[in-house]
Amino acid sequence: MEHTDLKTKIEEYCVYIENALEKCIPEQEALPPDVYEAMRYSLLAGGKRLRPMLVLAACEAMGGKREEALPFACAIEMIHTYSLIHDDLPAMDNDDYRRGRPTNHKVYGEAMAILAGDGLLHHAMETMAAACVKAPSAERAEAMRAIAHGAGIYGMLAGQAADVALEGKSLDVKTLDYIHLNKTAAMIRGALEAGALLGGAEAETVKGFGLAGQNIGLAFQIIDDILDVTSTTEELGKPVHSDEKNQKTTYVTLFGVEEARRIAGRLSMQAVNFWKGQGESCAFLLALTEYLTDRTY
Amino acid sequence: MEHTDLKTKIEEYCVYIENALEKCIPEQEALPPDVYEAMRYSLLAGGKRLRPMLVLAACEAMGGKREEALPFACAIEMIHTYSLIHDDLPAMDNDDYRRGRPTNHKVYGEAMAILAGDGLLHHAMETMAAACVKAPSAERAEAMRAIAHGAGIYGMLAGQAADVALEGKSLDVKTLDYIHLNKTAAMIRGALEAGALLGGAEAETVKGFGLAGQNIGLAFQIIDDILDVTSTTEELGKPVHSDEKNQKTTYVTLFGVEEARRIAGRLSMQAVNFWKGQGESCAFLLALTEYLTDRTY
Numbered sequence: 001m002e003h004t005d006l007k008t009k010i011e012e013y014c015v016y017i018e019n020a021l022e023k024c025i026p027e028q029e030a031l032p033p034d035v036y037e038a039m040r041y042s043l044l045a046g047g048k049r050l051r052p053m054l055v056l057a058a059c060e061a062m063g064g065k066r067e068e069a070l071p072f073a074c075a076i077e078m079i080h081t082y083s084l085i086h087d088d089l090p091a092m093d094n095d096d097y098r099r100g101r102p103t104n105h106k107v108y109g110e111a112m113a114i115l116a117g118d119g120l121l122h123h124a125m126e127t128m129a130a131a132c133v134k135a136p137s138a139e140r141a142e143a144m145r146a147i148a149h150g151a152g153i154y155g156m157l158a159g160q161a162a163d164v165a166l167e168g169k170s171l172d173v174k175t176l177d178y179i180h181l182n183k184t185a186a187m188i189r190g191a192l193e194a195g196a197l198l199g200g201a202e203a204e205t206v207k208g209f210g211l212a213g214q215n216i217g218l219a220f221q222i223i224d225d226i227l228d229v230t231s232t233t234e235e236l237g238k239p240v241h242s243d244e245k246n247q248k249t250t251y252v253t254l255f256g257v258e259e260a261r262r263i264a265g266r267l268s269m270q271a272v273n274f275w276k277g278q279g280e281s282c283a284f285l286l287a288l289t290e291y292l293t294d295r296t297y
Numbered sequence: 298m299e300h301t302d303l304k305t306k307i308e309e310y311c312v313y314i315e316n317a318l319e320k321c322i323p324e325q326e327a328l329p330p331d332v333y334e335a336m337r338y339s340l341l342a343g344g345k346r347l348r349p350m351l352v353l354a355a356c357e358a359m360g361g362k363r364e365e366a367l368p369f370a371c372a373i374e375m376i377h378t379y380s381l382i383h384d385d386l387p388a389m390d391n392d393d394y395r396r397g398r399p400t401n402h403k404v405y406g407e408a409m410a411i412l413a414g415d416g417l418l419h420h421a422m423e424t425m426a427a428a429c430v431k432a433p434s435a436e437r438a439e440a441m442r443a444i445a446h447g448a449g450i451y452g453m454l455a456g457q458a459a460d461v462a463l464e465g466k467s468l469d470v471k472t473l474d475y476i477h478l479n480k481t482a483a484m485i486r487g488a489l490e491a492g493a494l495l496g497g498a499e500a501e502t503v504k505g506f507g508l509a510g511q512n513i514g515l516a517f518q519i520i521d522d523i524l525d526v527t528s529t530t531e532e533l534g535k536p537v538h539s540d541e542k543n544q545k546t547t548y549v550t551l552f553g554v555e556e557a558r559r560i561a562g563r564l565s566m567q568a569v570n571f572w573k574g575q576g577e578s579c580a581f582l583l584a585l586t587e588y589l590t591d592r593t594y
Contacts, residue, residue, distance in 0.1 A: 035454070091408045126450070136434060153322070157419050161332035165332070
């Protein structure tokens with residue numbers, strides 16, 4: 001896939017996703033507008049929309065319709081957004097900026113930020129449950145579980161908790177992998193599994209999509225660590241050098257920038273090879289994977 | 298139903314629920330034990346187990362098996378527990394004790410308490426999704442949605458957010474009803490709807506169960522407000538007079554203890570009449586409703 005085609009396709013997915021997210025949370029109710037406004041503030045703050053894009057693209061790659069996957073795509077972005085809101089809280093990373101704007105608690109206060117995060121997680125659950133009610137099927141139930149599992153206490157939440165529990169401690173690569181695999185990769189895995197399931201993929205293929213997602217997710221996190229060192233606040237839209245400030249062990253502190261890049265490249269290549277094996281239907285996922293890995297150079 | 302029979306039945310449900318909750322969250326993983334321990338600390342701290350009991354009892358009343366409803370019962374108790382953990386946080390009600398023990402953040406710190414709450418909500422979602430995967434059906438999907446809806450941004454979360462947003466303000470009865478209906482009653486409604494659905498009830502009956510749940514929930518919240526004034530910390534296992542301390546408008550401040558009791562009694566009676574109309578199968582739900590309302594005297 002040509003670079004311009006990739007860019008066009010990404011842009012097209014983003015517009016589609018933004019439109020859907022815009023309708024996810026009501027603009028206001030009788031009482032209280034605050035929490036809906038706080039939810040919308042973070043949900044509609046832009047971002048790469050990578051996770052929902054993977055849900056939609058995986059579904060389409062397997063021959064499904066993107067409309068079918070849309071509630072699940074919105075749900076995973078709501079979960080991702082909630083995790084950022086809670087992650088930024090004073091009791092956690094205590095970050096003031098996110099995506100170039102003040103963080104949720106800086107605008108709405110701590111109590112409302114906690115509730116806005118909770119609300120997004122609640123609404124992800126309700127949105128997927130409603131999609132399962134609308135057209136009950138084993139595939140939809142499995143897609144919901146894949147996302148819930150990737151996000152949950154054996155996935156993202158476990159990684160986040162380990163990250164918090166081990167803050168300031170020097171980590172070995174095994175522990176760091178545990179954190180990255182759970183905190184970041186599990187949701188990317190869940191996104192691709194869910195999309196493949198909704199597209200009607202066989203169990204074996206779903207597994208392959210999941211593994212590719214895990215490799216992409218790990219590469220993605222390593223690249224985030226690299227960018228934290230090599231980038232500027234303006235480029236990233238969030239504070240850089242935060243890992244150094246928080247004395248975090250990362251792939252960069254363990255292996256240096258160059259070796260970290262090579263490791264991310266190898267992980268990316270494993271995913272790329274899987275997409276190649278799937279043929280033309282996965283051309284976008286292949287190009288997207290390469291594009292995501294290229295952003296470190 | 299005789300009082301001793303009711304007590305025996307409640308006790309039996311509680312044992313059944315406690316056993317299941319004990320198995321919900323792993324005792325430990327390689328990394329990090331903290332968040333699982335924090336989740337278990339609050340989930341296994343006792344409590345009335347009212348919501349899961351209603352799920353099971355409603356399912357059985359409609360001719361279903363309690364095992365079928367168990368994952369949904371556990372999920373609703375996990376959601377209830379998460380809401381208490383977050384509610385107690387310093388940024389929210391800042392409570393030091395809950396069920397006679399130090400609150401979650403007092404033991405595990407604020408960051409871990411936020412994550413333990415998040416984890417319980419995550420795991421409620423995953424537990425229900427897994428139940429839907431195990432035996433996909435419209436009823437299970439609808440039960441999941443009923444619980445998600447009762448807990449979510451049009452239910453409990455909205456009530457909690459209004460409560461926080463309007464803290465310290467003097468409220469009229471309409472606003473207070475909005476808070477109570479959402480914060481407390483919506484989950485009780487969701488519990489009874491989910492149970493009825495899992496037991497195979499018709500749509501009209503599910504609606505009736507839901508309305509009964511709403512009346513019980515509102516009565517229950519009014520009674521909580523009354524007990525905050527008339528009870529002691531030892532009796533309740535949590536601090537009393539917290540509403541007065543926080544200058545909260547309640548049914549007691551609006552109507553006085555006696556009139557608040559009468560209103561709760563009327564709401565309870567509406568539910569009781571519905572159970573009576575359902576006949577012998579709802580005898581336990583009837584007796585339970587009367588028992589819950591009697592606790593103010």
